[in-house]
Amino acid sequence: xxxxxxxxxxxxLLLILVPPCxxxxxxxxxxxxxxxxxxxxxxxxxxxxxxxxxxxxxxxxSVDERxxxxxxxxxxxxxxxxxxxxxxxxxxxxxxxLLDKIEETAQEMMAEQAKREKGDAKRIGELKKELDRLxxxxxxxxxxxxxxxxxxxxxxxxxxxxTAKDGTTYLINIPSNKLELWAAxxxxxxxxxxxxxxYTERDVVAEERRRSSEAxxxxxxxxxxxxxxxxxxxxxxxxxxWMSDISFLSRAKAEAFLHKYYAPNNAxxxxxxxxxxxxxxxxVERYFGNIPPKTPVGxxxxxxxxxxxxxxVEVMGDAEPQLLIAFHKPAIAHPDDYVFDxxxxxxxxxxxxxxxxxxxxxxxxxxxxxxxxxxxxxxxNLFVIEATPRAPHTAAEVEKxxxxxxxxxxxxxxxxxxxxxxxxxLEYEEYRQMSSNxxxxxxxxxxxxxxxxxRYLIEHRQKVAKVTPADxxxxxxxxLVEENRAVGFIMKKEGAQQ
Amino acid sequence: xxxxxxRLVILxxxxxxxVSCASPAVTANPRTMTFPPxxxxxxxxxxxxxxxxxxxxxxxxxxxxxxSMTAYVRVGSIYEPADKVGLAGLTGAVMRSGGTRDTPPEKxxxxxxxxxxxxxxxxxxxxxxxxxxxxxxxxxRTLELYGQVLMxxxxxxxxxxxxxxxxxxxxxxxxxxxxxxxxxELNKALYAGHPLGxxxxxxxxxxxxxxxxxxxxxxYYHPNSVILAISGDFRKDELLKRLTxxxxxxxxxxxxxxxxxxxxxxxxxxxxxxxxxxxxxxxRMGEMGxxxxxxxxxxxxxxxxxxxxxxxxxxxxxxxxxxxxxxNVESEVNVGQRFIGxxxxxxxxxxxxxxxxxxxxxxxxxxMAAAPVTDQELxxxxxxxxxxxxFGFTKPEVVVGQxxxxxxxxxxxxxxxxxxDNIARVTKDDVLRVAHTYLxxxxxxxxxxxxxxxFDKPLSTFGPVRxxxxxxxx
Numbered sequence: 004x005x006x007x008x009x010x011x012x013x014x015x016l017l018l019i020l021v022p023p024c025x026x027x028x029x030x031x032x033x034x035x036x037x038x039x040x041x042x043x044x045x046x047x048x049x050x051x052x053x054x055x056x057x058x059x060x061x062x063x064x065s066v067d068e069r070x071x072x073x074x075x076x077x078x079x080x081x082x083x084x085x086x087x088x089x090x091x092x093x094x095x096x097x098x099x100x101l102l103d104k105i106e107e108t109a110q111e112m113m114a115e116q117a118k119r120e121k122g123d124a125k126r127i128g129e130l131k132k133e134l135d136r137l138x139x140x141x142x143x144x145x146x147x148x149x150x151x152x153x154x155x156x157x158x159x160x161x162x163x164x165x166t167a168k169d170g171t172t173y174l175i176n177i178p179s180n181k182l183e184l185w186a187a188x189x190x191x192x193x194x195x196x197x198x199x200x201x202y203t204e205r206d207v208v209a210e211e212r213r214r215s216s217e218a219x220x221x222x223x224x225x226x227x228x229x230x231x232x233x234x235x236x237x238x239x240x241x242x243x244x245w246m247s248d249i250s251f252l253s254r255a256k257a258e259a260f261l262h263k264y265y266a267p268n269n270a271x272x273x274x275x276x277x278x279x280x281x282x283x284x285x286x287v288e289r290y291f292g293n294i295p296p297k298t299p300v301g302x303x304x305x306x307x308x309x310x311x312x313x314x315x316v317e318v319m320g321d322a323e324p325q326l327l328i329a330f331h332k333p334a335i336a337h338p339d340d341y342v343f344d345x346x347x348x349x350x351x352x353x354x355x356x357x358x359x360x361x362x363x364x365x366x367x368x369x370x371x372x373x374x375x376x377x378x379x380x381x382x383x384n385l386f387v388i389e390a391t392p393r394a395p396h397t398a399a400e401v402e403k404x405x406x407x408x409x410x411x412x413x414x415x416x417x418x419x420x421x422x423x424x425x426x427x428x429l430e431y432e433e434y435r436q437m438s439s440n441x442x443x444x445x446x447x448x449x450x451x452x453x454x455x456x457x458r459y460l461i462e463h464r465q466k467v468a469k470v471t472p473a474d475x476x477x478x479x480x481x482x483l484v485e486e487n488r489a490v491g492f493i494m495k496k497e498g499a500q501q
Numbered sequence: 502x503x504x505x506x507x508r509l510v511i512l513x514x515x516x517x518x519x520v521s522c523a524s525p526a527v528t529a530n531p532r533t534m535t536f537p538p539x540x541x542x543x544x545x546x547x548x549x550x551x552x553x554x555x556x557x558x559x560x561x562x563x564x565x566x567x568x569s570m571t572a573y574v575r576v577g578s579i580y581e582p583a584d585k586v587g588l589a590g591l592t593g594a595v596m597r598s599g600g601t602r603d604t605p606p607e608k609x610x611x612x613x614x615x616x617x618x619x620x621x622x623x624x625x626x627x628x629x630x631x632x633x634x635x636x637x638x639x640x641x642r643t644l645e646l647y648g649q650v651l652m653x654x655x656x657x658x659x660x661x662x663x664x665x666x667x668x669x670x671x672x673x674x675x676x677x678x679x680x681x682x683x684x685x686e687l688n689k690a691l692y693a694g695h696p697l698g699x700x701x702x703x704x705x706x707x708x709x710x711x712x713x714x715x716x717x718x719x720x721y722y723h724p725n726s727v728i729l730a731i732s733g734d735f736r737k738d739e740l741l742k743r744l745t746x747x748x749x750x751x752x753x754x755x756x757x758x759x760x761x762x763x764x765x766x767x768x769x770x771x772x773x774x775x776x777x778x779x780x781x782x783x784x785r786m787g788e789m790g791x792x793x794x795x796x797x798x799x800x801x802x803x804x805x806x807x808x809x810x811x812x813x814x815x816x817x818x819x820x821x822x823x824x825x826x827x828x829n830v831e832s833e834v835n836v837g838q839r840f841i842g843x844x845x846x847x848x849x850x851x852x853x854x855x856x857x858x859x860x861x862x863x864x865x866x867x868x869m870a871a872a873p874v875t876d877q878e879l880x881x882x883x884x885x886x887x888x889x890x891x892f893g894f895t896k897p898e899v900v901v902g903q904x905x906x907x908x909x910x911x912x913x914x915x916x917x918x919x920x921x922d923n924i925a926r927v928t929k930d931d932v933l934r935v936a937h938t939y940l941x942x943x944x945x946x947x948x949x950x951x952x953x954x955x956f957d958k959p960l961s962t963f964g965p966v967r968x969x970x971x972x973x974x975x
Binding site: 049051052053054084089090142147148151152153155156157158159160161162176178179180181183184186187188190191200202203204205206207208209210211213214217218219220289290320321322323352353354355363364367370391393394420423424427428430431432434435437438439440496 | 527528529530531532534536537538539540541562564565566567598610611614615616617634636663666667670671673674677678679680777778779780781783811812813817818821822823824825826827828829849850851880881884885887888889890891892894895896897
């Protein structure tokens with residue numbers, strides 16, 4: 004075989020081996036790189052537009068808080084928008100003594116407030132005034148929202164962050180010629196954050212809590228329901244914290260949490276879009292490579308004890324009835340969890356799903372019905388069914404109808420066509436998630452963090468494909484039982500507006 | 502003699518040296534970094550008109566084996582009769598849920614979901630949408646069903662009843678959400694007396710039947726009223742053949758649109774209060790703004806960015822960041838695409854700081870008209886709008902949909918191409934002038950939903966208050 008022949012042979016081989024471009028699934032597109040300090044970098048090259056989504060996920064969330072830290076992971080996320088020793092300030096050296104004075108005053112005030120009615124009200128008033136005065140004084144050094152200003156000026160879009168039970172994520176979309184700006188700001192933020200304007204921001208979080216949990220009837224029910232479902236495990240505490248928790252969070256606590264966990268070995272970075280992976284690795288090495296690792300986030304030791312009987316939770320509100328039904332189930336990637344994914348889709352995916360067909364279309368007991376997994380996935384969690392009863396039907400009627408559908412799962416094997424439809428849906432979803440830089444970055448960081456590998460995304464459909472009708476019956480019989488069940492309602496308060 | 506090998510070693514050593522010289526890492530200062538210019542042209546899709554007048558925009562993209570399609574249809578709730586408010590929305594929903602002449606609803610749902618294809622239909626204030634996504638391998642059959650839903654929906658009686666019952670339940674629940682209540686009451690006040698200010702009630706919805714939906718569809722759904730936007734994994738010539746096969750026999754028909762008056766350009770200033778037992782007040786403010794043909798649009802966009810358009814805005818910096826009074830505070834200029842739009846502000850604060858926050862909101866808005874913005878504010882707003890422009894073009898379906906909508910609403914040619922230049926031309930004087938012309942915080946509509954027993958001061962501080970009593974479904 005001469006050279007030319009060899010070349011042709013090789014080309015043919017390549018044609019056979021290389022699938023058509025879209026046939027190349029996620030497995031071939033993700034590039035992984037781990038820095039010496041433990042930072043995990045995941046990249047996907049997509050040149051649809053000259054833009055990049057950059058997500059940083061820290062594997063620390065509200066589940067990792069101690070009881071006196073409830074709400075801290077989330078408040079810290081807010082605080083990490085306030086700048087560093089060089090950004091967000093005109094002169095950190097001059098600012099720092101004032102920040103220390105603010106902290107001293109706040110600590111003294113909180114110690115007095117913690118005594119509740121026995122506290123010295125006059126002294127609290129004085130300290131509050133002093134705190135306000137000091138914070139106003141410190142403002143003169145603040146360059147307001149400088150991260151935001153710099154990113155915005157450079158065309159950054161969707162600059163944001165979110166905190167969940169399992170982790171905390173910081174994200175932005177940026178024109179691809181400015182990726183280095185992201186690296187410069189985020190590596191600075193990882194090492195040199197300054198939690199200035201702390202006590203004003205704590206008030207902002209209190210307003211966020213009123214907005215999302217207190218004024219929203221469904222938010223209130225979900226919060227109460229979680230707390231009832233997890234007596235021991237921290238999944239039961241609200242991510243934002245209870246109101247009294249928030250009012251005793253301090254900058255000192257937030258800094259301790261920050262310095263303990265915010266480190267490259269607890270971080271996963273996903274960069275998706277118009278990038279050159281080699282150049283991106285070099286960029287990330289240059290900006291993040293020298294950051295020292297810190298305490299790895301350890302597993303939560305508490306295990307929720309088995310439920311001893313059905314739980315019922317009622318929330319009174321100025322709102323029409325709503326219904327939640329939940330069952331404890333294992334963590335993500337447990338063999339039974341894939342069976343729950345099948346059950347989830349059977350019950351509520353689309354207009355042909357069992358609960359929609361039965362409750363919404365045929366019996367018309369409810370106008371909406373859905374199922375989901377929550378409040379987190381890293382640890383054993385809940386399979387939740389929610390429904391909106393249609394008047395004059397009551398939540399109790401809806402509950403009964405749902406129960407009948409759950410019973411069916413225990414006795415009647417699912418059909419091959421139903422299973423095939425689920426696999427078809429998952430196939431479509433696999434492609435669809437690749438159509439957005441942000442969506443892909445989200446999935447890569449999320450699953451890398453909670454399952455240990457982004458490959459969960461490709462293995463998931465293969466695992467679901469192995470679920471048999473007998474598995475569904477077994478899992479339904481094991482978990483969807485009365486002593487493992489909780490039911491939550493919103494009941495209309497007497498005398499509320501009609 | 503230096504061999505090739507030695508030369509290579511020397512070269513390698515030089516590279517290693519260079520690399521080690523570069524350590525410790527050279528990092529840049531975010532305040533002063535500069536970047537190479539971004540090369541970007543607004544992507545173009547192809548426009549074709551079918552024989553029956555249906556306009557088609559196509560953008561091929563073979564990254565993923567998916568095809569997406571949306572039809573924009575000249576229809577809307579503005580055309581529904583006053584005693585049947587809700588008809589347009591229900592017609593849109595039942596076009597999809599009620600099956601077609603050839604495919605009953607159960608079969609339509611089962612077939613689509615087995616293929617993992619999606620068809621969804623809806624009708625808003627001034628446009629109807631019928632969207633579809635499918636894996637390429639199922640394009641033919643999904644397109645066939647899509648054509649049926651668009652042209653020959655059956656509005657089966659039991660599905661009509663189901664949609665009405667669902668809608669009644671949603672209306673019964675509307676007052677559960679304080680933010681929803683405030684938004685609704687603001688819209689009703691701003692567009693009072695105009696179809697855009699109408700809102701369905703249980704009575705108007707119960708007054709709708711199958712014949713109404715069928716007639717509404719028959720009157721407005723014709724090929725010459727449709728613009729199709731298609732993107733994804735297809736070949737243009739093949740797709741055109743399929744489109745002709747699907748829609749070719751759909752006959753053209755001139756539509757007799759009811760005359761809709763322009764909304765009033767001035768609102769009646771009012772303070773509206775809705776009592777709700779909650780710990781946080783919902784605050785909404787609004788007045789009339791502009792439509793897309795108004796040349797002040799660019800200056801208003803810049804003005805709004807500075808006032809309340811993002812994290813760096815005056816409203817967020819003062820009300821949220823400096824005073825900790827709210828989590829969410831923003832202003833928006835809704836540029837009307839067909840009719841004049843609104844300028845609105847929103848925030849939520851604990852009951853005890855309600856009047857204080859409204860006062861601040863009004864003062865900050867008034868400040869926009871009192872003095873010119875700073876050079877820094879102006880340049881930040883313009884840079885942000887211009888440099889983030891590109892994020893309107895990150896997905897093929899968004900690009901093609903945008904081009905379809907420009908034609909649908911009759912934007913002038915070159916609107917997108919000139920957008921960044923038009924923003925760049927805005928001056929401090931322009932911003933001051935539009936703030937002065939369009940912002941009247943003390944003569945706007947103010948809506949507060951909350952528990953007045955806990956307010957820091959009575960709402961009547963601002964003038965006479967009209968209380969709206971909540972009634973279910975009315």
